[in-house]
Amino acid sequence: MTFKELGISDKLIKGLSELNIKNPTKIQELVISHLMQNEGDLVAQAQTGTGKTAAFGLPILERINPKDDKIQAVILSPTRELAQQIKHQLFKFTKYSDQVFMEVVFGGEKIEKQIQNLKRPTQILVATPGRLNDLIRRKAVDIRDAKLMVLDEADEMLSMGFKKDLEFILNTMKHKKDIWLFSATIPTDIKYIIKQYLDPNAKQIKASGNELVNEKIMHQYVPCDADEKMMVLDYFLKTQKQERGIIFCNTKNAARTLHEQLNARKISTGILEGDMHQKDRDKEMRAFKNKKLDLLIATDVAARGIDVANLAFVVHYEIPKQVDYYVHRSGRTARAGKTGVSMALCTKNEVTQIKKIRQELGIKIKEVPFG
Known part of the structure; x- marks a missing residue:
């Protein structure tokens, strides 16, 4: 299938084309075709390097309400490098689209500067769990009305010790939200998060064997x-x-x-x-x-x-x-x-x-x- 057949708008397709992204990868086709037609939670097994940022990023960009300056989507990532990369890619996708306001926050930089940046209109927030936890406790950011939460490379987040941060953040958001969880593997800790926070009927897109x-x-x-x-x-x-x-x-x-x-x-x-x-x-x-x-x-x-x-x-x-x-x-x-x-x-x-x-x-x- 093409991105157009998956329901992606012409303006985003033009941005993708300029990045030489012509045809969707397997995980993009499976995830985008589902998310463009359905609400609700999602669990997707996807290895890094297979195009999963576009798999969740494009449906997010299609869902953003340009008239609402509040945080509508939160994307959690295990490291500052990956968080920065996600924001950078989403920004490139929107070159020919209506402006979408994005911020990225992570540890290792002065929190005061990030607090100042968050006073600007922000519709998509990309963050590492530890820094977002800190910002919420300081009342420097409000994610309670966000309709969507993406947990990217969830297994890595837990293996790096972010379980408590992750639980605090998920408990902070209002109950009615969609959670899209992406993970290369589904160990016991991930199964616990899925059982505790996701709908029992969450869509499962599982790669198995060599598809992983x-x-x-x-x-x-x-x-x-x-x-x-x-x-x-x-x-x-x-x-x-x-x-x-x-x-x-x-x-x-x-x-x-x-x-x-x-x-x-x-x-x-x-x-x-x-x-x-x-x-x-x-x-x-x-x-x-x-x-x-x-x-x-x-x-x-x-x-x-x-x-x-x-x-x-x-x-x-x-x-x-x-x-x-x-x-x-x-x-x-x-x-x-x-x-x-x-x-x-x-x-x-x-x-x-x-x-x-x-x-x-x-x-x-x-x-x-x-x-």
């Missing part, structure tokens, strides 16, 4: 000994030439060690790990986004919400213990219709985990011999 993982990603693994991993990684990076990517480790110590090893080899590499100060994290992300660095080493929690265009690969230097971490990691490549490689370096013990991931996700992970 972007089909544009080529999955591979190399069996090797632990002391061979650096050699294998070095070889793989040379095959990638000037391409850019992210290397994942399970722990902060492993990430720091690898960072030191690569820089000692004159391979300019950034790092994101949990103990870093926000200003240092921002500095590394700016360097990576501005292409001053081709590689970034990250732990799973520190990498939440990363969205960098045109990454050719991700490397699992250590295999994640949880299947959903593999999904999130791999989703950093092959975004916006492009292709990418997800490469895992596996010791004998880790091969078992790779086989489990392959079985649970129903995807092909090809063994690539080294040497």
